Amino acid sequence: MLTIALSKGRVANAFLEKLRVRGIAIEPGSEKSLQFYDSSMQLKFILVKADDVPTYVQSAVAELGVVGSDVLKEYEFDGYELLDLKIGSCKLCLAGPATHAYYEKTWVTVASKYPKSTELFLKNSGKLGTVIKLNGSVELGPVVGISDVIVDLVESGRTLRDNNLIVIEEIEDVSTRLISNPVAYKTKFEAINLLIERLRNIEKEILHV
Amino acid sequence: MLNLNANEFTLTNHIFQTLETIAKSYGYEAVFTETFGKYNYKMDTGAVKIMAPSGDLLSLKSDPTPHATKQIAPLCDGYLKTYYKSSIVTLDHKAPIGLKESLQGGFEYYGNSGTESDAEIILLNCMVLNKLGVQNIHLDIGHIFFTAELIKSLNFSDTDLPDIEKALRKRSVESIKNLSLHQRKSLEKLLTLTGSPIEVIKKAKTLATTPTLVESLDQLESIINKIKDLDSEQITKHKIALDLCLTHPKSYYTGPLFKIYSVDTGKTVAQGGRYDDLSKQYGYEFEACGGAIDIKNIIEVIKMKNTMTTYRTNFVLIYDEELFNPALDFTNWLRKKGFSVKFNLRPKDYSIALQSDYFKSVNQILDFNDGFIKVIDQLKNETYRISPEALKSRLVSNPTSISIH
Known part of the structure; x- marks a missing residue:
């Protein structure tokens, strides 16, 4: 049996739907419980907070995990990223008010849920600044004056527009990854690869349509 | 920085004693590795640098292997087998003050x-783990030349190398999606080359197009056969796998690698x-191989398996x-x-x-009245009254009910 730690909510739902498409039977509504199985009892799912998925996988409680690449970068996940599941694809962006002269400033204050990625971005772009960690409603940062700009995930850009912010720079693509602990990957290699093949085939079929 | 409680410290000593007993039984000699060394930019990546009063730039020991090699180099006129116990300090941005101190013990064969x-080195590490009760292991063996040579033979451009490095480290096929079909197919084969040694060697031979690649595979096959020959207690049986993507963060490795999980x-x-x-690096020329156990991660396994009680004090007597x-x-x-x-x-x-x-770190509290x-x-979460004489006879008749050191 393989244990898969899923990031609760939209990511878990989309992943389970992918499995259902590939004929893996999971009772509808199972995901209301924090722990459930597929009908053949070959897969066990545990629903956890996104930030905790790497911990479950790294400590070998779960052989596999399904979580965003943004979380993996912040966690500095040291295991395997086996597959891009193409769920929740978006971009990590630097955004701010249209009037903010970001490139002219020598020092900026950046609010973000992703302090490590933000610090790395500032360092790589040779910019000096302070990073303020916020846990939500990051777009409010420049509006209320807590920061000059923000670094956040942008999908459609609507939230930014609602708060009169624009994308200044796209930092990187973000999407959901299937991750594994190296030992689990090696000791349950066949079962894991079988699952990967089934998931890969979905992508191929979609491309052929 | 080295945050060990009393039990963990006792356990650390036990781990070192186990390593020492096994090392001595194989004729390995103790070597002391110096705390500071002259800073070497190639060898000391991740080391803390210190300016000595003389103006010399020194590094605090972050890896015992170069220190041990430097120390024994003038003495090495043939075979030499050593073991060490050491504390190391490395730069670690995740640690509270940016530094991490850890303990390491290992064997070197020169x-x-x-x-x-x-x-022999691989087996000695497995023996230490086995003796400590860390028996549920997975042993990966790989070869630094196999990966390097295969990459070289596929003629990648320098700009592709970071993606390839990421693909190998993360087993991520997505990282190499921009490569040519031939390059991608070969690398994908490499990424999935893991599992039972016989199967992997068979598959790897289809990729081995240069003499170096063939030689690397022969070397790995020979090591696996020799481990089987030497392993009279069969502690590695069904636990060895080949992983041809295996890499090591230290750049001085030149051949076979191993990793035990x-x-x-x-x-x-x-x-x-x-x-x-x-x-x-130190002006000498001799072959060497070695391996080290990770004390912190071993303690974690022992704690998880709840065998820590063996290393606890038996009683505290209150009077x-x-x-x-x-x-x-x-x-x-x-x-x-x-x-x-x-x-x-x-x-x-x-x-x-x-x-x-x-009080919590002892197995039994004896309240003497x-x-x-x-x-x-x-341990059993129970309390009872007993006369001193009755307790003595109980302990004499069944001493194993309480673990004795």
Whole structure:
């Protein structure tokens, strides 16, 4: 049996739907419980907070995990990223008010849920600044004056527009990854690869349509 | 920085003693590795740098292998087998003050290029783990040349290399999606080359298009056969796998590599490999291979498997002033029988004191009273009264009910 730690909510739902498409039977509504199985009892799912998925996988409680690449970068996940599941694809962006002269400033204050990625971005772009960690409603940062700009995930850009912010720079693509602990990957290699093949085939079929 | 509690410290000593016993039984000699060395920009990545009063730039030991090699180099006129116990300090931005201190113990085998020396080093690490009860392991063996040579043979451009490095480290096929079809197919084969040695070698031979690749595979095959020959207790049986993507963060490795994981915790518990060129850094030339166990990760496995009680103090005996003499007599009797005993006057706030680590870290609390002992068995979570004589006979008749060091 393989244990898969899923990031609760939209990511878990989309992943389970992918499995259902590939004929893996999971009772509808199972995901209301924090722990459930597929009908053949070959897969066990545990629903956890996104930030905790790497911990479950790294400590070998779960052989596999399904979580965003943004979380993996912040966690500095040291295991395997086996597959891009193409769920929740978006971009990590630097955004701010249209009037903010970001490139002219020598020092900026950046609010973000992703302090490590933000610090790395500032360092790589040779910019000096302070990073303020916020846990939500990051777009409010420049509006209320807590920061000059923000670094956040942008999908459609609507939230930014609602708060009169624009994308200044796209930092990187973000999407959901299937991750594994190296030992689990090696000791349950066949079962894991079988699952990967089934998931890969979905992508191929979609491309052929 | 090295945040060990009393139990963990006892356990650390036990781990080192186990390593030392096994090392000595194989004729390995102890080597002391110096705390500071002259800073070497190639060898000391991740080391703390210190400016000496003389103006020399020194590095604090971050990896015992170069230090040990430097130290024994003038003495190495043939085969030389050594072991070490060491504390190391590395830069670590995740640690609270940006530095991490850890403990490491390992074996080094100098002056032998034969695969029997690689096999012996791997087996010694497995033996230490086995003796410590870390038996649910997975042993990966790989070769630094195989990966490097295969990459070279596929003619990648320099700009592709970071993606390839990421693909190997993360087993991520997505990282190499921009490569040519031929390059991608070959790398995908490499990424999935893991599993039973016979199967992997068979598949890998289809990729081995240069003499170096063939030689690397032959070397790995030979090491695996020699481990089987040497492993009379069969502690590695069904636990060895080949992983041809195996890499090592230290750049001085030049040949076969190994990594041993605990299946219970998913963490690396030992690793090492061959580093034939390291001695050249110090003006000498001799082959070498070695491997080290990771004390912190081993402690984690032992804690998880709940076998830590073996390394705990057996008793703490609490007495009141007027019962000092009979309580001491009883304590001395226990100690003579081989039990470890803490002997203490009843603390003023006895019930609060019982919650402290000092009391919680023993297996049983013996509350010595006039004519009876109240035993609080913290392992079985039970309390009972018993006369000193009855307790003595119980311990004599069944000493294993309480672990003796």
